[in-house]
Structures are given as structure tokens and as C-alpha cells.
Amino acid sequence: MAEMTLIExxxxxxxxxxxxxERVFIVGEDVGARGGVFRATLxxxxxxGPDRVIDSPLAELSIIGVGIGAALYGMRPICxxxxxxxxxxxxxxxxxxxxxLCYRSNGEWTAPMVIRAPYGGxxxxxxxxxxxxxxxxxxxxxxxxxxxxxxxxxxxxxKSAVRDPNPVLFLEPKKGYRLIKGEVxxxxxxxxxxxxxxxxxPGRDVSLFAYxxxxxxxxxxxxxxxxEGIEVEVVDLRTLAPVDRPAILASVRKxxxxxxxxxxxxxxxxxxxxxAILAEEAFTDLDAPVRRLxxxxxxxxxxxxxxxxxxxxxxxxIAAALRExxxx
Amino acid sequence: MTLPNDVxxxxxxxxxxxxxxxERAWVLHRQGKIAFxxxxxxxxxxxxxxxxxxxxxxxxxxxYYRDLALMLALGMTPRDFMLSLxxxxxxxxxxxxxxxxxxxxxxxxxxxxxxxVATQACHASGIGLAIKLSGKxxxxxxxxxxxxxxxxxxxxxxxxxxxxxxxxxxxxxxxxYAISVRQDKQMAVASAADKAAGLGLPGxxxxxLDPIAMHxxxxxxxxxxRRGEGPTLLEARVHRLTPHxxxxxxxxxxxxxxxxxMKSEDPLRMFHDRLAQRxxxxxxxxxxxxxxxxxxxxxxxxxALEAPYPPAADAAFPVFVEDVRHG
Ligand SMILES: Cc1ncc(C[n+]2csc(CCOP(=O)(O)OP(=O)(O)O)c2C)c(N)n1
Numbered sequence: 001m002a003e004m005t006l007i008e009x010x011x012x013x014x015x016x017x018x019x020x021x022e023r024v025f026i027v028g029e030d031v032g033a034r035g036g037v038f039r040a041t042l043x044x045x046x047x048x049g050p051d052r053v054i055d056s057p058l059a060e061l062s063i064i065g066v067g068i069g070a071a072l073y074g075m076r077p078i079c080x081x082x083x084x085x086x087x088x089x090x091x092x093x094x095x096x097x098x099x100x101l102c103y104r105s106n107g108e109w110t111a112p113m114v115i116r117a118p119y120g121g122x123x124x125x126x127x128x129x130x131x132x133x134x135x136x137x138x139x140x141x142x143x144x145x146x147x148x149x150x151x152x153x154x155x156x157x158x159k160s161a162v163r164d165p166n167p168v169l170f171l172e173p174k175k176g177y178r179l180i181k182g183e184v185x186x187x188x189x190x191x192x193x194x195x196x197x198x199x200x201x202p203g204r205d206v207s208l209f210a211y212x213x214x215x216x217x218x219x220x221x222x223x224x225x226x227x228e229g230i231e232v233e234v235v236d237l238r239t240l241a242p243v244d245r246p247a248i249l250a251s252v253r254k255x256x257x258x259x260x261x262x263x264x265x266x267x268x269x270x271x272x273x274x275x276a277i278l279a280e281e282a283f284t285d286l287d288a289p290v291r292r293l294x295x296x297x298x299x300x301x302x303x304x305x306x307x308x309x310x311x312x313x314x315x316x317x318i319a320a321a322l323r324e325x326x327x328x
Numbered sequence: 329m330t331l332p333n334d335v336x337x338x339x340x341x342x343x344x345x346x347x348x349x350x351e352r353a354w355v356l357h358r359q360g361k362i363a364f365x366x367x368x369x370x371x372x373x374x375x376x377x378x379x380x381x382x383x384x385x386x387x388x389x390x391x392y393y394r395d396l397a398l399m400l401a402l403g404m405t406p407r408d409f410m411l412s413l414x415x416x417x418x419x420x421x422x423x424x425x426x427x428x429x430x431x432x433x434x435x436x437x438x439x440x441x442x443x444x445v446a447t448q449a450c451h452a453s454g455i456g457l458a459i460k461l462s463g464k465x466x467x468x469x470x471x472x473x474x475x476x477x478x479x480x481x482x483x484x485x486x487x488x489x490x491x492x493x494x495x496x497x498x499x500x501x502x503x504x505y506a507i508s509v510r511q512d513k514q515m516a517v518a519s520a521a522d523k524a525a526g527l528g529l530p531g532x533x534x535x536x537l538d539p540i541a542m543h544x545x546x547x548x549x550x551x552x553x554r555r556g557e558g559p560t561l562l563e564a565r566v567h568r569l570t571p572h573x574x575x576x577x578x579x580x581x582x583x584x585x586x587x588x589x590m591k592s593e594d595p596l597r598m599f600h601d602r603l604a605q606r607x608x609x610x611x612x613x614x615x616x617x618x619x620x621x622x623x624x625x626x627x628x629x630x631x632a633l634e635a636p637y638p639p640a641a642d643a644a645f646p647v648f649v650e651d652v653r654h655g
Contacts (some may be wrong), residue, residue, distance in 0.1 A: 051461055057485045110649050142648065
């Protein structure tokens with residue numbers, strides 16, 4: 001076992017997949033000699049050369065559109081969007097093209113590709129380097145949306161994403177790139193399946209659903225309230241689309257209470273979908289109203305630290321919500 | 329004419345077949361038997377000239393909705409087209425999920441396209457990139473209307489191909505109108521080919537009413553692509569002899585005189601006359617081809633009218649590759 005950061009695990013996953021399959025290539029802005037602005041692809045250009053790690057023009061929709069074309073031909077592109085905030089010009093290519101190819105061609109054509117995008121706030125990035133974009137895309141049938149929360153999963157999920165025959169949007173919690181460390185097995189192939197959620201901390205009082213950076217905080221909050229006798233079951237969703245309904249329902253049937261945390265805005269955020277699933281399928285198992293803790297409905301994460309802290313959910317805010325829910 | 333006679337006759341056969349199919353679609357629409365048709369009448373010569381310059385089945389194509397003649401040249405059958413017009417089971421482009429004329433033909437390397445215009449240009453550059461990376465000698469043709477070249481997607485696609493010297497041919501079928509909006513409200517240049525200068529690739533404007541001129545220009549562009557010298561932008565000047573689609577009434581934005589003047593330059597008739605003058609096409613041969621086309625169109629119409637609709641439950645899949653239930 002080796003301890004490594006989230007971003008090191010992602011880099012290892014790409015390295016192994018580039019070595020394993022000649023069809024795999026990376027394309028994005030500054031991914032070459034520079035190794036990506038977050039250094040996720042550091043060293044891969046030197047190792048695999050300019051045909052496998054391709055610096056694209058500064059044009060997001062074509063990073064995805066060109067990736068789709070290459071995938072149609074039989075390649076396995078990993079398209080990097082420098083910041084999730086800049087994925088919006090490519091919305092049309094992702095939603096109208098990649099996600100629909102299989103359905104619209106009755107399975108004749110598909111776009112096996114990965115779209116990697118660093119997302120989320122807490123890094124002083126202001127409105128345009130902090131966005132959470134998952135709800136826009138988790139809405140779209142035909143697209144898988146994955147968010148890892150620790151190095152082991154990050155490596156295993158990314159490798160699975162590269163091998164998945166469908167388009168996968170892989171959202172990387174960038175605040176956690178270097179902050180989140182963990183053990184990753186060496187010398188064996190790690191493949192974490194896309195789809196299943198994971199109970200990362202068992203408990204009987206409240207179910208806490210989270211993903212990405214918020215999952216990291218969820219574990220901290222669960223540990224804090226455990227000292228007060230509240231046993232929280234933390235569920236790391238890992239895959240937002242298609243979502244693991246059985247895992248969500250099983251946890252709530254055990255605890256009777258649910259808190260969903262995400263750093264995207266509240267209204268129409270991903271938590272609304274989880275809440276709806278619980279309302280439709282677990283109404284009689286609930287002992288309290290479903291609770292969402294999310295960012296407020298302001299247009300973005302402000303730059304200045306006190307305002308950013310006001311915006312972001314954090315372990316203290318999550319712990320407070322857990323206490324309220326446990327006491328209901 | 330450097331093309332062999334049998335090839336020229338085959339080009340004429342495909343143009344004629346496309347025309348008769350297209351005309352029949354309008355009639356079916358008027359009879360209330362189909363809901364929608366978007367026409368390629370007037371653009372057949374450009375499409376057939378382009379298609380015949382490809383190594384069909386080997387090279388790749390990312391087409392747009394007016395390319396009926398192109399698709400027939402690439403191997404789509406009248407039955408396929410009629411099934412798609414009527415949304416019937418077995419329709420090969422989309423399993424009757426998409427509107428008609430959203431082409432796809434896997435066996436001919438024709439990739440599926442959608443309705444937002446210009447998206448396919450990026451796919452062509454991606455296919456070109458993949459061809460380059462795999463070291464094959466294929467080329468990819470992508471077609472588009474002149475209005476749609478106003479889209480950012482199109483510029484990004486051409487820029488990619490020019491920067492990376494990708495084997496892509498960008499063919500603009502310029503019929504002057506984007507629904508009702510004329511070319512001068514779409515671009516400030518005289519020819520869509522003029523856009524090449526700013527993007528770093530060669531561009532040429534071709535008489536798209538002449539299939540042989542088209543073939544020659546395409547042939548040169550394909551050679552250039554195969555030599556690794558990169559993409560070419562071609563504009564084919566064509567006529568749209570019909571309204572934009574069966575939902576459009578073009579009398580609100582162009583005069584009948586204008587349309588009649590265009591009809592005096594009907595590419596099908598002009599090619600017919602040219603082949604006849606050169607004694608390549610006898611009266612008897614022309615009549616035989618006409619009869620053949622009519623028969624295959626009527627067969628296709630009958631076949632499609634009698635064909636079943638897909639079961640409604642088929643609408644549930646395939647959202648993901650895991651759901652694919654055939655092949
Ligand atoms: C992004 C987008 N906007 C609008 C439309 C509606 N639309 C369909 S075809 C068309 C005109 C296209 O004109 P042009 O590119 O010149 O091609 P033509 O139809 O003349 O062959 C428009 C506006 C669309 N399909 N996609």
C-alpha cells in the first residue's frame with residue numbers, strides 16, 4: 001500500500017490506462033508539457049509523447065466534439081476540461097451529441113469517452129473557478145456522472161470510466177486534489193465499478209448522503225457527532241448517474257432519517273433528486289423530513305474568504321444539521 | 329471528362345434516383361402520409377460528385393440533412409429512406425427514433441448526426457484526428473449549409489483540422505438561403521470558401537451544379553488529405569429548388585421568378601443533356617434509367633407503407649451500451 005493524494009491517484013490511473021490500451025489518449029488545454037494546470041497529467045507527455053497527450057486549442061466545445069469524433073472512430077479519448085466552470089460551451093456536444101448517440105442511432109454508434117473536469121469551491125477561486133455543475137449533467141440520460149472522494153476510488157473509478165463503453169463525466173473535487181490522501185494498493189489492478197455507492201461509515205441514527213469533497217467533510221462531521229452519541233451512516237454516492245437507488249433506500253430503511261449534502265446551489269440541485277427518491281419510495285420508512293444542506297442560491301462562490309465560508313457547507317454546518325435531524 | 333463512361337452514367341443514375349425519391353416524399357407529405365420532409369432537390373450534383381470521389385466504405389462521412397443523394401451514393405437504399413420518412417420498424421439510421429434525414433450508415437462509415445447544426449463538423453475533425461493517430465490513409469468528408477458555418481462549432485472544427493493537419497474535407501453546400509435568411513446576413517464574405525484564409529487552410533468555390541467539377545475538386549482535396557497536408561474547405565454553389573422543408577413556405581421571402589430562374593439551371597437536367605450530347609446517354613438508356621428509378625421508388629413506398637411501426641416499448645432503450653439489443 002502506498003499513501004498518495006487524490007491527484008496522484010488520478011495520474012496513476014491515466015498512466016496505467018495509456019500503457020494498457022493504445023486507443024487511449026488525453027486531450028485538453030495545457031495537458032502536454034505543462035502537465036495540466038493542476039498537474040494531473042504531469043510527466044505523461046514525456047512518457048507517451050504528443051500523439052497521446054495532446055494540447056488542444058483553447059476551445060472547449062471542440063475538445064469534446066473532437067473527442068466524440070475520435071471515439072466514433074474507435075479511440076478512447078480522455079478529454080480534460082481545465083475547470084468545470086468552462087465546460088458550458090461544450091454543453092451542446094455533451095448533451096445533444098455524446099449522451100444521445102447510442103439512443104439516437106439505436107446502438108449503432110456510441111461515444112466511449114471520459115470527460116474529466118476539476119470542480120467545486122473552497123479554493124478562493126471566485127465565481128468562475130469554483131462551480132459545481134453535476135446537476136446539469138446528471139439530468140441527462142445516456143451520460144454517466146462520477147465523483148470520487150478518495151484516492152483509491154479516484155484511481156479505480158477513472159480506470160473503469162476509461163473502459164466504459166459510454167460517455168462518462170468524471171468530476172474531480174479540486175479542493176481535495178492534494179488535501180485528501182489515502183492508501184492505494186500497489187501492484188494490483190484497481191477497478192472500482194461505476195454505479196454502486198459505498199457505505200463509508202456504518203451507523204443507525206441518521207443517513208448522510210454525500211460525494212466528492214462534501215463526503216470528506218461528512219466523515220469529519222460524523223466523527224464529531226459520534227462523540228455526542230449520534231451514530232451517523234455515511235454513504236458516498238460516488239456515481240450520480242445512474243444513481244444507486246437500492247443503496248440509498250437500504251440505508252434510510254435502517255436509520256429512518258436522511259441528510260443530503262452538496263456544495264452546488266440548493267434549488268434543483270442533485271439533493272433534490274435524492275429527496276424525491278426517498279419521498280417516492282421510502283415515505284413510510286422515514287422518521288423525519290428529508291433534510292438538504294447545500295450552498296445558498298447565489299450565482300457563484302464569492303472570492304473573499306469570509307463570503308466563501310458563508311457559501312460553502314463545511315464539517316461544522318454538517319454537524320449542526322445532523323444534530324437537528326437526530327433530535328427530531 | 330477523365331471519368332470512365334460507366335462511372336458518369338452511375339453518377340447520373342444516383343442523381344436521378346435521389347430526385348425521384350425526393351419528389352415522391354413531397355407527394356407523400358401532401359397526401360398526409362408522412363409528417364415531415366427536408367429536401368435535397370437542386371443539390372444532387374454536388375453531393376454525387378463529392379461521394380464518387382471518396383473510396384466509399386473506406387473513407388468516413390459526417391453529413392447533414394440535405395444529403396439524400398450523397399447517402400444513396402454511399403449505399404443507403406430507397407427502402408431505408410422511405411422507412412425513415414414514415415418512422416417504421418427497421419429504419420436503419422436511428423431505429424425510427426430520429427426525424428427523417430438524420431443520416432447514419434455504419435457499414436459506410438457514415439456517422440449519426442443530430443439536429444443542432446454544425447455539431448458534426450467537430451466530429452469530423454475528431455475522426456480526422458483518429459485517422460491521423462492510427463496512421464491509416466482514410467479521409468473524412470463533412471457537409472454543411474452555408475448559414476450553419478456561422479456557428480462557433482464550425483470554426484472550432486476547421487481550426488482544429490488546420491492546426492493539426494487533419495485529413496478532413498469541409499464541404500459547404502451553399503444554396504444561399506438558411507431557411508429565409510440570405511447569405512449576406514450570415515457572413516460578410518462573398519464565398520464561404522473565403523473563410524479558409526483566416527483559418528489557415530486552402531479554400532475553393534466550385535460550381536456545385538456540375539458533378540464533374542465537384543468530383544475533380546474533391547479528388548484534389550482528398551489527395552491532399554492523404555498526403556498528410558491537411559484539410560480543405562470547399563464551397564459548392566448550389567440551388568435549393570424547394571422550400572426549406574415541408575413546414576416552410578418560401579413565398580414569404582423569395583419571388584417565384586427567382587425560383588424559376590434557378591430551375592432553368594437544374595443540375596439533373598443539365599447533366600442529362602451533357603451526357604446525351606456526348607452520346608454517353610442514349611434516349612433509350614435514359615428512359616430505362618427513369619423507369620428503373622420510378623420502379624425502385626414505388627417499391628420502396630409500398631414496402632414502407634406496409635411495414636409495421638416499431639413497438640412503443642422499444643422507446644425505452646438503448647440509453648447506454650449495456651441496453652443494446654441487437655447485433
Ligand atoms: C443550432 C441550430 N439552430 C437553429 C436550427 C434550426 N435550423 C435548421 S436548418 C436551419 C437553416 C440552415 O441553413 P443552412 O446552413 O444554410 O443550410 P440549408 O438548410 O440551407 O441547406 C435552421 C436555422 C438548428 N437546426 N440548429
